[in-house]
Amino acid sequence: MSQRGIRPFSKEAILMDGQLFSTLLPNELRDLATAPMTATGAYRRAYEEPFNRRARWRLVRHAGPDKDGVTWWRCPFCAGLLRSRNFPRTMRRSVKAPLVILPTSQQRCCCGTVSAPPADLPLVQKIPFGTTAWRISMNRRMAVESVNAALKGGYVNVIRGFFRVFGLVKITALLGFTIAAVNLDRIRSHEAKLAEGQDQPARRKQRRVGTWQDMIGYLEEAPSLSAGPPG
Numbered sequence: 553m554s555q556r557g558i559r560p561f562s563k564e565a566i567l568m569d570g571q572l573f574s575t576l577l578p579n580e581l582r583d584l585a586t587a588p589m590t591a592t593g594a595y596r597r598a599y600e601e602p603f604n605r606r607a608r609w610r611l612v613r614h615a616g617p618d619k620d621g622v623t624w625w626r627c628p629f630c631a632g633l634l635r636s637r638n639f640p641r642t643m644r645r646s647v648k649a650p651l652v653i654l655p656t657s658q659q660r661c662c663c664g665t666v667s668a669p670p671a672d673l674p675l676v677q678k679i680p681f682g683t684t685a686w687r688i689s690m691n692r693r694m695a696v697e698s699v700n701a702a703l704k705g706g707y708v709n710v711i712r713g714f715f716r717v718f719g720l721v722k723i724t725a726l727l728g729f730t731i732a733a734v735n736l737d738r739i740r741s742h743e744a745k746l747a748e749g750q751d752q753p754a755r756r757k758q759r760r761v762g763t764w765q766d767m768i769g770y771l772e773e774a775p776s777l778s779a780g781p782p783g
């Protein structure tokens with residue numbers, strides 16, 4: 553992917569994989585390899601683990617965008633993602649924030665809020681690239697897109713004159729049945745896929761999958777960035 557890689561941003565931040573990071577980010581987390589497309593299970597999680605750790609070093613949006621699209625970002629220590637004994641006020645924060653070791657010479661976590669014009673952050677994404685949360689989100693997005701595709705021609709085409717002769721109430725009722733049928737089709741397909749032994753995030757197995765409720769939920773809930781590997 554062309555948007556991958558490290559780009560200098562300013563003295564106060566590193567721009568990497570569409571995300572701003574603290575300049576205190578350890579070297580071993582700077583140039584990470586992504587999992588091969590075919591990687592599954594523990595093998596994939598081993599690739600994601602450093603990305604999950606790196607996500608803790610990201611800058612957190614503090615304000616904006618304003619009318620010009622400028623956003624302001626706080627360092628991970630100021631934002632409470634990380635703690636260090638070098639910065640005593642961070643030690644009063646939640647112990648859920650990992651404690652990291654920094655050179656004793658490091659006296660300040662940052663030089664204050666960093667501002668970024670939109671042109672400098674064209675690829676910023678809500679969920680850090682390469683993390684477990686990012687993979688789960690991508691799987692969900694693919695699920696939503698496949699439902700859209702199914703309703704627009706793959707399973708049935710609801711755009712082109714499908715219910716032309718009916719009134720709105722009848723259309724709504726019939727569309728309900730159509731979506732239910734698509735759901736059944738998807739559930740069968742999903743079960744077939746599971747039978748093939750495809751690797752799926754464990755926590756989705758307990759739920760009915762492919763329902764509209766799920767689809768709406770997928771759009772609304774962003775998985776926690778602090779979450780480890782599922783299951």
Ligand SMILES: [Zn+2]
Nearest residue numbers: 627630661662
């Ligand atoms: Zn700071």
